[in-house]
Amino acid sequence: MKRYALITGASAGIGKEFAYQLAESGWNLLLIARREESLKEISEDLITKYGIDARYYIADLSEELQPQKIYDFCNREKLNIAMLVNNAGYGVPGDFEKSDWKTHKDSLQVMLNSVVELCHLFYPQMLENEYGRIINVASLAGFAPPTAGHTLYGATKSFLIRFSHSLNLEGKDKGVHVTALCPGFTYTEFHDVNGTRQMVSQLPKFMWMKSKDVVKQGIIAVEKNQPVKVNGKINRTIAAMSSALPDWVTRALFAGKTNKYRKR
Template sequence: MPPARPLSLVTGASAGIGAAFARALAARGHDLVLTARRRERLDALAAELQQQYGCTATVLAADLADPAAPSALCAELDRRGLAVDWLINNAGYGVPGSFTANDWRTHADSLQVLLTAPVELAWRLLPGMRERGYGRIVNVASLAGHVPGTAGHTLYAPAKAFLIKFSQGLTLESREHGVHVCALCPGFTYSEFHDVTGTRALMNKLPGFMWQSANAVVSEGIAAVERGAAVHVTGRVNRTIKRVFKLMPDRLAFRLSARQGRRYRQAD
């Protein structure tokens, strides 16, 4: 049985899908720990949620590109006596341009945020969930993890594919302990993601039916992890795209993905 007021840790909570998760979970009666780099945004969101829903919203600003951040974050949770019931591994971003167009530090930081931080947070928080017999982990992956890789944003899709496999493995290890793990795989979502990567003008060329709101993505994600789905692709359009690519011969799928990628990737 879940606690009367579950505590949810949301990474990348300052905007987009992370902020939408925070709002949706507060509306469900959760208390929150919000983390991201931009403390002023977190403070504003925490005040909004506390006033609207009467929850407790704790702000712990952190940069998950720092390898020490996950352990420091969990140490602070322990110091405050906060036991996390829901972990929303949402923090992430893409690095535009080709692989060699960026320096190694840029790639290393992105891999730390996309891969190492979510895995470490799960490793540190999962034992407590199992001991209490209840927990939920949502690893925000992407439709990109289900289709062939493209030129540009070279590490993003591989990182998301890793999160999908990681979530499947954790599901098999954890479900008998009352812990559900889900890789949530949205497609194009209205958020700051493409503004940060400088590809907004290119993305605006996509037809409207390709896009989902962050609230819609989050609604599907919460329902999926609650029912025990190890992987969930959001939206009928995205699920259709996944099925089509799965049915194609590998060579054809690769060629199609490469052609589409050239239309919507930023040149060096």
């Protein structure tokens, strides 16, 4: 069976960039997102440019049954998923009580439950094949001190970092590499979708990275079997400070700054 990389959230931003870089290095692809037009256009372009097989599957990952449906589709189509990039995600702006429960529940389903379930579905066959690569796209927010607004986002990403690290330890001598990729501010559609573009555009340019660099570093990290990869020196410094310093110190250092770009 031919090897495929499955990428969630492949219709835009970091996921789309993963599709292009993995196709360039010869991976066949299964692209997943809700926007059919984008996925169709991207997969056709990748087939023409790189001569790989690129399929797409339309799924709203807030629907609980989607991970199992995706897994069943791969089995039916005999796609050997040897790489899984759990990337789909978004932020829910505002304080906790300002969004209804469905909004929060959907975001947890997309960024937490579906990630863990897709790992649980595809990881065993990677172990059996003694080869697998899993990248869970977390965030610097998983290390940074808690903020008011976007209440669940940082917590979700912290979970992903811990979960990926544990799975990395379990798979490390068995040919399965697992990495939590932790970008900081990255130029994508993310801040347009959550309505904070104007606020975050006040941040200095040096705080921003291109998705091209984020993805390149992510692919290198998973090949090296690094459990956690924080992108960029500045972000690594923030993550290191957040881990090393007492909570009250990091909160005092960052609170005033983060309030400027968190919608309440």
